[in-house]
Amino acid sequence: MTQMTTMRDVAAIADVSVKTVSRVFNGDPHVTPETRARVEAVLRELNYVPNTLATAFRSGRAPVIGIAVPDIVDPFFAAIAQAIEAQAAASGMSVLVTSVGADPDREATVVEALLKHSLSGLVIAPITTDQSYLKPWTANTPIVFVDRAPTRLVADSFTEDDTGGAFDATSHIIGHGHSRIAFLGDTNEIPTTQGRIAGYEAALACHGIPVRDELVAMGVRDRRSAADAIAGLASLPTPPTAVFCSNARCTMAAIPALKPLGWAVVGFGDFPMADLLTPSITVVDQDPSALGSLAAGRILDRIDHPNRRYRRRTVLPVTLVTRDSCAAPAGSCAERRALGA
Known part of the structure; x- marks a missing residue:
């Protein structure tokens, strides 16, 4: 042999x-x-x-990085996973990916099942408001959070400037003359949405515009729920003339219902074909590949230096990419129609 x-x-x-x-x-x-x-x-x-089998025997852990995200089909989380996989492959490691789904009660069960594979590390984008269930695992397994910081747990994380990005997006809409701006989101129980609502409200306040509860619509997860939310907003005595969507999935789900209304649109998170739609969609551009690469790099660093105790929370900047979906001024036919003119 x-x-x-x-x-x-x-x-x-x-x-x-x-x-x-x-x-x-x-x-x-x-x-x-x-x-x-x-x-x-x-x-x-x-x-x-590299003899990864021998490495696994010596360390007691498989040369595998686990990835747990809400939905691997989502372009944002898919890009994160692809970046982690590229980093892992360059270090002679593999990845094991799982979708947590939208039910917060399933997160601990799904993630702990993944961890039982004796992973070398885990990258997770959580959906619950409590990650304390991971405390027993952190002593021996490097865990890094992406997109959403952990709660009730000290761990490395790489997130985006949700509040600043939402502030810039809402201010951009206001700059086009709109004052009745709706907020569309899926759930306000996760840090990303909370930060984006805070930025949306801060921009309104900065421009002297009151926050109106009837303009905040949550529970938008697919086309049907988006259509229902938008129909409710459109039926208001004074409907909005613009909408800020809190994530890319929400934006994609809302576009079919928004198109005939002529409302201005800005979404948090770019997505495939957003620049080719008519009108093209203005977005707050995140960098999921950077999130994935940084998270994988931190896992590998923790593997190489297991005795480092400090944990770091890193917030990455975001960029407003202006396209055509806010080009129509607030005095357009859409606003006149909304005001009953």
């Missing part, structure tokens, strides 16, 4: 330590160019591949 080449074999030929070979293989920048070139040449010569 042919014996598999080990890092020790590579180190002996390259005249470096095994740790240096590991650093070169994993792309660690703290290696001199000369040493890196020598080690890479030996790696190619010996056709080295």
Whole structure:
């Protein structure tokens, strides 16, 4: 039986330590160019591949990063998962992905079932308001949160500036002359929606516009619920002339019902074809690939440095991408129709 080449074999030929070979293989920048070139040449010569099975036996954990997101079909979460997978593959690891769904009561059951696979780490976008059930796992398994910070748990997280992005989006709509601006969302029980409502309300207050409860519609998860919510808003004595959608799924679900109304639209989160619709949709652009890459990088760093105790919460900036869906001024036919003119 042919014996598999080990890092020790590579180190002996390259005249470096095994740790240096590991650093070169994993792309660690703290290696001199000369040493890196020598080690890479030996790696190619010996056709080295990592023995992940041996690594699993030594660590007691599979060389796998778990990913738990609300819905892997959602373009935003799919992009996060793809970025994590790319980072994992570059380090000789695999990923195991699961969808938590929309029922908060299922989160702990689904996530703990994933963790029982003896993962090397977990990246999670939670849907509940309490992640304390993960405390027993954090001592031995690196856990990183994406998009939504944990509650009742100290852990690494990478999130977006939800409040600032919503403030900019709402201010942009106001800048086009609108004062009756609806807020569409799925649930206000998760931190992302809470932050975006806060930004929406702060922008209204900053421009002297009162917050009106009848203009906030929650429970938008699909086309039917979006159509129901928009019909309710349209039936108000003085309906809105613009709408801010709190996430990409909400925006996509709402577009068919919004199109005949002529309301201005801004969505939090870009999505495929948003720039090709008529009108093209103005969005607060997130960077899910950056979230995924950063989360995977943090997992790998925790694996390499298991004794680091501090945990960091990182908030990434977002960008308003202006397109055509707010181009019509508030005095257009849509607003005149809304005001009964």
